[in-house]
Amino acid sequence: xxxxxxxxxxxxxxxxxxxxxxxxxxxxxxxxxxxxxxxxxxxxxxxxxxxxxxxxxxxxxxxxxxxxxxxxxxxxxxxxxxxxxxxxxxxxxxxxxxxxxxxxxxxxxxxxxxxxxxxxxxxxxxxxxxxxxxxxxxxxxxxxxxxxxxxxxxxxxxxxxxxxxxxxxxxxxxxxxxxxxxxxxxxxxxxxxxxxxxxxxxxxxxxxxxxxxxxxxxxxxxxxxxxxxxxxxxxxxxxxxxxxxxxxxxxxxxxxxxxxxxxxxxxxxxxxxxxxxxxxxxxxxxxxxxxxxxxxxxxxxxxxxxxxxxxxxxxxxxxxxxxxxxxxxxxxxxxxxxxxxxxxxxxxxxxxxxxxxxxxxxxxxxxxxxxxxxxxxxxxxxxxxxxxxxxxxxxxxxxxxxxxxxxxxxxxxxxxxxxxxxxxxxxxxxxxxxxxxxxxxxxxxxxxxxxxxxxxxxxxxxxxxxxxxxxxxxxxxxxxxxxxxxxxxx
Numbered sequence: 001x002x003x004x005x006x007x008x009x010x011x012x013x014x015x016x017x018x019x020x021x022x023x024x025x026x027x028x029x030x031x032x033x034x035x036x037x038x039x040x041x042x043x044x045x046x047x048x049x050x051x052x053x054x055x056x057x058x059x060x061x062x063x064x065x066x067x068x069x070x071x072x073x074x075x076x077x078x079x080x081x082x083x084x085x086x087x088x089x090x091x092x093x094x095x096x097x098x099x100x101x102x103x104x105x106x107x108x109x110x111x112x113x114x115x116x117x118x119x120x121x122x123x124x125x126x127x128x129x130x131x132x133x134x135x136x137x138x139x140x141x142x143x144x145x146x147x148x149x150x151x152x153x154x155x156x157x158x159x160x161x162x163x164x165x166x167x168x169x170x171x172x173x174x175x176x177x178x179x180x181x182x183x184x185x186x187x188x189x190x191x192x193x194x195x196x197x198x199x200x201x202x203x204x205x206x207x208x209x210x211x212x213x214x215x216x217x218x219x220x221x222x223x224x225x226x227x228x229x230x231x232x233x234x235x236x237x238x239x240x241x242x243x244x245x246x247x248x249x250x251x252x253x254x255x256x257x258x259x260x261x262x263x264x265x266x267x268x269x270x271x272x273x274x275x276x277x278x279x280x281x282x283x284x285x286x287x288x289x290x291x292x293x294x295x296x297x298x299x300x301x302x303x304x305x306x307x308x309x310x311x312x313x314x315x316x317x318x319x320x321x322x323x324x325x326x327x328x329x330x331x332x333x334x335x336x337x338x339x340x341x342x343x344x345x346x347x348x349x350x351x352x353x354x355x356x357x358x359x360x361x362x363x364x365x366x367x368x369x370x371x372x373x374x375x376x377x378x379x380x381x382x383x384x385x386x387x388x389x390x391x392x393x394x395x396x397x398x399x400x401x402x403x404x405x406x407x408x409x410x411x412x413x414x415x416x417x418x419x420x421x422x423x424x425x426x427x428x429x430x431x432x433x434x435x436x437x438x439x440x441x442x443x444x445x446x447x448x449x450x451x452x453x454x455x456x457x458x459x460x461x462x463x464x465x466x467x468x469x470x471x472x473x474x475x476x477x478x479x480x481x482x483x484x485x486x487x488x489x490x
Contacts, residue, residue, distance in 0.1 A: 025326035025349060029302045032270045033227040033248030034198050039066030039086040052077050059083075067091035067199055073098075074182050078189040079218075085187070087199035093186045095204030095212065095231070096138065096179035099167065108153065109169040113180065117162045122208030122233075122254060128278025134205045134232040135160055136181045136253065136277075139171060143230060143251075143276060181205035181232060188214035195222040204231045208254045208279065211237030216259050223247060234258045235274070238290075244269060253277040256306065257288040263295045271303045271310075281308030281332050281356070294318040303327045303334075310353060312336040313343070316399070323347055331356030333367040339397055339405045342373040351382040361428040361465060364388035370397045370405035372444075376412045385421030389453070391465070392427035392446055396437040406437060408444030418454040423462035423487070425453065426476065441467040448481045454488045 039045075044063060046055055048070035055065065062082040069090040074097050079085070102109045115135060124131035130146040137144050137158045145157045150168055153159055159168040167180065186201045187194070188211075196213060204212035212231035215221035220241035227248045228235035235252040236244060240261030246268045249256040256274040257266060271287045279285035286308020290296050292315050303310040303325060309332035313320045317340035325348045327334035334353030337343050345366060354363030365381045366389070368374050376390055383389045394407035407427070417425065426448065427441040453473075455462065464476035471479075473487045 025300060025324060026302050028300050029246070029268050029270050032246045032268060032302075033225065034087060034089055034200055035225055036089045037198060037225075039088060040064055040084075043084070043086055046072075048072050051075075056080060056083065067093070076183045076185055077187050079187055079191045079194045080189070081191040082193045083191070084195045084197075085199065086197055089198060091198070092200040092202065094179075094202055095183035095186060096136075096181045099137075099173070099178040099180055102169070102173045102178075105168075107170070108150070109171070109173055110166050112165055113160075113167050114165045115160060115162055118205075118207070123280040123283035125278045125280050131253070131277040131279050132208055134181070134184075134207050134253075136203070136205065136230075136232050137167065137169075138177075138179045138203060138230070139169075139173065140177050141230075144169075144171075146277075179203060185210070185214050186212045188217075190217045192219045193221075194218060195224075196226060197223070198225045200227040200229070201235075202228075202230045206231045206233035206253075208233040209237070209258055209284065210234060211258070212252075213237070215239050215242050216261070219261075228252065228256075232277070238264055238266075240264070243267075250274065251276050254279045254285050255287070255289060255308070257290075258284065259290055260292045262293065264290060264293060265297045265299070266290075266301060267297065267299045269301045271301055271306065273305045273307075275307035278307070284308075286332055287311060287330060289314060290317065291315045292317070293320075296320045297323070298325055299323045301325045301327075304329050306330045306332075307356070308332045309336040310334045312338065313340055314338040316340060318342060320344070321346075325349075327365075328352055330354070333357070333363055334365045336367050336369070337371050337374055338367075338369045339399070340371045343371070343375075345374065345376040346378050348379045349381075350379060352384040352387075354387050355384060358386050360430070361388055361391045361393060361424070361426075361463075364391040364424075366390045367393060368407070368410055369393040370395060370407055372406055372408045372410065374410045376410070377414050379415045381415065381417045383417060383419045383421070383424070385419075387421070388424035388463070389417035389419070390415060390425050390451075392441060394427070394429045394431060394437050394440050396431040396435040404437065406444060407440055408446060410444075410446045412448045413450045415451045416454075417451065419456070419459065421456075422460040423453050423455045423464065423473070425451075426463075426465035426481075427467065428465045429467045439467060442479070448485070450484045451482060452486045452488060454490055457489045 043066035122132040216239040238259035275285040287306040310330040320343035328351040357363030
């Protein structure tokens with residue numbers, strides 16, 4: 001059915017409902033990050049300047065530690081099983097060292113500093129060709145852009161001459177705090193049942209797909225009430241049994257959270273403004289991405305302003321739940337389930353995602369690509385002009401061992417979509433006629449029904465896509481879709 005008369009009062013009620021849903025989710029995570037809680041009485045005190053690893057090895061399995069307030073600089077900790085690390089609230093693990101002794105050399109400021117050139121890893125956007133060089137430099141906590149030659153230097157940029165052992169700046173460093181990353185990680189080991197809470201982890205020279213807190217090779221790590229920021233690659237890497245709760249994860253070079261494994265929970269976090277160094281989101285960058293995993297839950301996170309997708313599970317993910325998240329203003333899809341299997345996407349609020357990826361039908365607020373057995377229901381979506389709400393995509397993709405991924409048995413129902421431009425939703429195929437997946441969107445038991453599409457009366461023509469056919473609302477319904485759906489004009 002089509003409702004043709006919507007009053008201003010009804011539109012106001014709808015807008016208020018959308019704002020309230022988002023506000024409730026954002027309020028839940030307003031206190032994510034470090035807090036004022038104290039360390040347990042049995043925790044071993046570690047003051048800034050103390051070698052943490054020596055204390056860790058001396059205390060052995062199961063010990064608890066209290067990182068005292070202050071800056072613990074350039075420490076790399078390999079926890080042992082069942083060890084617990086607490087911060088007093090103003091404890092900062094900082095992976096950099098301070099730079100001084102700058103001198104003038106022509107038009108540059110220069111200091112001597114020896115570095116080993118580390119292998120580059122990861123793919124960069126053309127606008128940021130050195131994104132995958134993990135050494136980073138900060139002036140008064142502001143990250144500078146790394147450039148590949150002195151000729152490319154300008155304000156807010158730096159250059160490392162590895163052969164000559166020099167760092168070059170244009171900005172005057174006099175009486176300012178200048179730091180360069182040196183430690184590769186804050187925490188990393190194969191230990192089990194480690195917990196880290198209430199600390200700030202910043203400015204580590206983590207490589208792409210490696211976290212400053214790196215739990216991927218361990219098991220059952222719990223990371224909570226931490227602030228993780230300004231690290232070169234990933235902020236946090238997680239593995240089997242990991243829990244990341246109530247953390248504030250932002251301004252990391254490549255991505256906020258990444259990892260793989262079984263039984264992973266990412267809940268009640270703020271994940272925002274990640275990929276500051278310009279990694280290519282099509283490779284891996286943005287808010288959070290988990291791959292090759294079984295039993296993943298993303299719940300009640302506020303995920304916003306990331307340069308890439310917001311929440312992403314990729315490559316043979318099974319049993320994934322995306323629930324009650326607020327996902328907004330991410331450059332890629334808000335929620336992206338790719339070449340994977342059974343998932344539930346429900347009760348999320350999404351707004352204005354996909355602004356950096358509007359080609360064809362990519363960059364929808366919710367994108368289900370080459371995946372099957374996914375239910376998308378009860379989500380509230382505000383779609384920016386030029387964007388799409390919910391889209392299934394099939395490309396006839398194969399796995400490395402030759403298995404074919406099929407976009408089938410997906411159900412999209414009872415979602416509320418409000419479009420600031422033309423309506424755009426459905427299932428899109430990008431396969432050739434000789435591909436066995438050519439008709440999989442239409443013949444693969446995919447369903448759209450009971451959804452509401454709110455569209456301005458003066459918007460451009462709608463793009464409802466099904467397979468290879470881009471159509472309007474009436475023809476979309478004649479294909480057997482949205483039998484109980486509504487197109488509401490306002």
